[in-house]
Structures are given as structure tokens and as C-alpha cells.
Amino acid sequence: MxxxxxxxxxxxxxxxxxxxxxxKAMELVASSKLRSAQSRAVACRPYFTALYEAMNEIADSSRSFESPYLRQAGPGKTIYIVIAGDRGLAGGYNNNVLKLAFRQMPQDAVVLPIGKKTVEFFQHRSCEILTEEYREAASVSIGDCYSIAKLVADGFLDKTYQNVVLVYTNFVSLLAQTPAALPLLPLTISAEKQTNAQRAMIYEGGSEAVFNAIVPEYLGGVLYGALCESTASEQAARRMAMxxxxxxxxxxxxxxxxxxxxxxxxxxxxxxxxxxxxxxx
Incomplete structure (x- = not known):
């Protein structure tokens, strides 16, 4: 000087x-959006928690229970659903989650990116991208989450994909946000089986049919919850950065x-x- x-x-x-x-203005905007994202994340948790408990209850109701969603390693590729932001100026938020996904991905993996930064990151590295329809993370609705869930569930059933992994950022607190990789398919359920006749249930159409109908709903709920967690993490990181x-x-x-x-x-x-x-x- x-x-x-x-x-x-x-x-x-x-x-x-x-x-x-x-x-300062960006910090105030991020604070406002953070409160909204936190509210959505908390509100949706009971829904897919109840679905998960219902799936375990259905699977535990029969010793001979089988489902294609429980199929272990087989043919097909691994698909990664990766959630990041649309903009920068959020500290290490985008960089941390994208590096985690890229580090874990096998060479022939398929990516379903959510967020502009995710699309740009994997395009730059010449990875196979399933669709760019969800380039704008801010525009992804709960309906889109169920559409994605059905898309990957159908791909898993026809053995196009052998594994489905969700990579997102878990909102811990205003000061801490941790990237996480969550395996979605194949499903893992508790090994304990109900033998108490008083707790036995008869499911219309069979327990397997009910279980298979619930799975896409459960996956959509988990995906929407992860999207809310990631949004809250992004706004918290941007607030801290600003x-x-x-x-x-x-x-x-x-x-x-x-x-x-x-x-x-x-x-x-x-x-x-x-x-x-x-x-x-």
C-alpha cells in the first residue's frame, strides 16, 4: 500500500x-434459506423412517421372504446419484462432496448428477452421465425425487445397475457439514425374523408384493431427505463463508x-x- x-x-x-x-446481503439470504431447508429436512424424516420400519416388519414376517431388491452382487454397473450446489461461494461444500464421490467411483460407474456444479465436474472428467435433466438442484421437487427413485429402481430390477449409491452432504450443525455416501440398493434389512404368531400380519397380494411396492417410495423419501440435508448444508456453508x-x-x-x-x-x-x-x- x-x-x-x-x-x-x-x-x-x-x-x-x-x-x-x-x-453481508448474501449471508442474510443464506440464513433465511437455511431456516427453510432445516424445516423441510426435519419434516420429511418421520415419513421415510416409518417406511423403513414397515419394510423391516414385512421382511421379518416370513422366514422365506425374498425380493429382487435384496439381490446381492450381479451383472451391471454402479450408479452414483450425486447432489451438489448450483453456485459457488459456499466454502468447501461442492468440492468436498464431489471429491468424495469421484474417489469412491469405479472406472465404469454411471453418474446421475443433481446440481450445476455436479454436471460440470463430471463432464470435465468425461464420466458417463445418465441424464442432465436435474442440472438445477434448486428446481428439483419431491416429485422429481420419486421419478429418480423409480428410474434407478427399474434399472436395478432389470440388472442394468448392480448397485445404487447416493452421495450427499449431511447437515450436522451450522458449523459442521460432512459429505456422505449412502448405499441405496441392494437393500439390507435386519436378519431377525418374527416368530410370534400374535404379531403376524397377512398382506393383501403377499408380503413380497407389498414390500416391492414400498421400496421406490422409500428410495424417493431418502433422496428427498438427502436433497434437503444438502440444501441446508450448502446454505450453512455459504453463510459461514460470507x-x-x-x-x-x-x-x-x-x-x-x-x-x-x-x-x-x-x-x-x-x-x-x-x-x-x-x-x-
């Missing part, structure tokens, strides 16, 4: 003040003001010295 005129320093102060206004940027801007402005005052005082001192020297002559 040495050698800059007071005018140049003042221009930089104004520029930094404008930047701080932007980062808060840090605002604090850095305040520090820079303070240093610039100090530099400006020093330069101004130096100029005044120089003028007084010149006036005194001229009067003596």
Missing part, C-alpha cells in the same frame, strides 16, 4: 465497502482507513513544512 495517494486509497475503501455490502468474507472486508477497510489517515497526515505535514520554509525565505 506504500506509495498510493490518498485518492487511490479512498477509492479502494469505497470498493471494499461495496464488496462487504454484497457479502460471514468470514465480511469480517475480512472489515479488517481490510480498517487497515485502509489507517493507511489513508497516515497518508493524509503526511500530506498535511508536508504542506506545513513547505509553508514554514517559504516564510523563512
Amino acid at each position: 506504500a506509495g498510493l495517494s490518498t485518492k487511490a486509497i479512498k477509492t479502494r475503501i469505497k470498493s471494499m465497502a461495496s464488496t462487504r455490502q454484497i457479502t 460471514d468470514a468474507a465480511s469480517k475480512n472486508a472489515d479488517e481490510i477497510i480498517e487497515n485502509l482507513n489507517l493507511q489513508y489517515n497516515r497518508a493524509r497526515q503526511g500530506a498535511i505535514t508536508q504542506e506545513i513544512t513547505e509553508i514554514v520554509a517559504g516564510s523563512e525565505n
Whole structure:
């Protein structure tokens, strides 16, 4: 900063003040969106928790229970459903979850990206992308989640895919968001079987048929829950990043003001010295 005129320093102060206004506004917007995303995440948890418990209850009701969704390793590729954001300025949010997915993926894996950053990341690495229909993560609705769930469930049943993995960011707190990889298919259920006749149930159409009908609904619920968790994580990460940027801007402005005052005082001192020297002559 040495050698800059007071005018140049003042221009930089104004520029930094404008930047701080932007980062502060983005922080407030992220805080507002975060509250909404948290509410959605909490509201949807009981739904797919109940579905999961129902699936276990159905599977436990019969010793001879079988389902194609429980099929273990077989032919087909692994498909990764990866959720990231549409924009940057969110700290390490996008980078962390995308690197986790890429690190775990086998070479021939298929990707179903959700979010603009996800599409760009895997396009750049020439990975096989199933569809770019969900490029805008902010526009993905609960209906879209059930459509995705049905798409991958059908692919698993016809043995196009042998494994389905969901990669998203788990919202822990405002200060902590952790990327996670969750295997969706094949399903794993408890090994315990109900033998108590009083708890036995008869399912219309058979327990296997009811179980197979519930699975896509369960997968859609898990996917929507992961989307809400990821959205909350993104907004929390952006809020923290913008808060840090605002604090850095305040520090820079303070240093610039100090530099400006020093330069101004130096100029005044120089003028007084010149006036005194001229009067003596």
C-alpha cells in the first residue's frame, strides 16, 4: 500500500465497502434459506423412517421372504446419484462432496448428477452421465425425487445397475457439514425374523408384493431427505463463508482507513513544512 495517494486509497475503501455490502446481503439470504431447508429436512424424516420400519416388519414376517431388491452382487454397473450446489461461494461444500464421490467411483460407474456444479465436474472428467435433466438442484421437487427413485429402481430390477449409491452432504450443525455416501440398493434389512404368531400380519397380494411396492417410495423419501440435508448444508456453508468474507472486508477497510489517515497526515505535514520554509525565505 506504500506509495498510493490518498485518492487511490479512498477509492479502494469505497470498493471494499461495496464488496462487504454484497457479502453481508448474501449471508442474510443464506440464513433465511437455511431456516427453510432445516424445516423441510426435519419434516420429511418421520415419513421415510416409518417406511423403513414397515419394510423391516414385512421382511421379518416370513422366514422365506425374498425380493429382487435384496439381490446381492450381479451383472451391471454402479450408479452414483450425486447432489451438489448450483453456485459457488459456499466454502468447501461442492468440492468436498464431489471429491468424495469421484474417489469412491469405479472406472465404469454411471453418474446421475443433481446440481450445476455436479454436471460440470463430471463432464470435465468425461464420466458417463445418465441424464442432465436435474442440472438445477434448486428446481428439483419431491416429485422429481420419486421419478429418480423409480428410474434407478427399474434399472436395478432389470440388472442394468448392480448397485445404487447416493452421495450427499449431511447437515450436522451450522458449523459442521460432512459429505456422505449412502448405499441405496441392494437393500439390507435386519436378519431377525418374527416368530410370534400374535404379531403376524397377512398382506393383501403377499408380503413380497407389498414390500416391492414400498421400496421406490422409500428410495424417493431418502433422496428427498438427502436433497434437503444438502440444501441446508450448502446454505450453512455459504453463510459461514460470507460471514468470514465480511469480517475480512472489515479488517481490510480498517487497515485502509489507517493507511489513508497516515497518508493524509503526511500530506498535511508536508504542506506545513513547505509553508514554514517559504516564510523563512
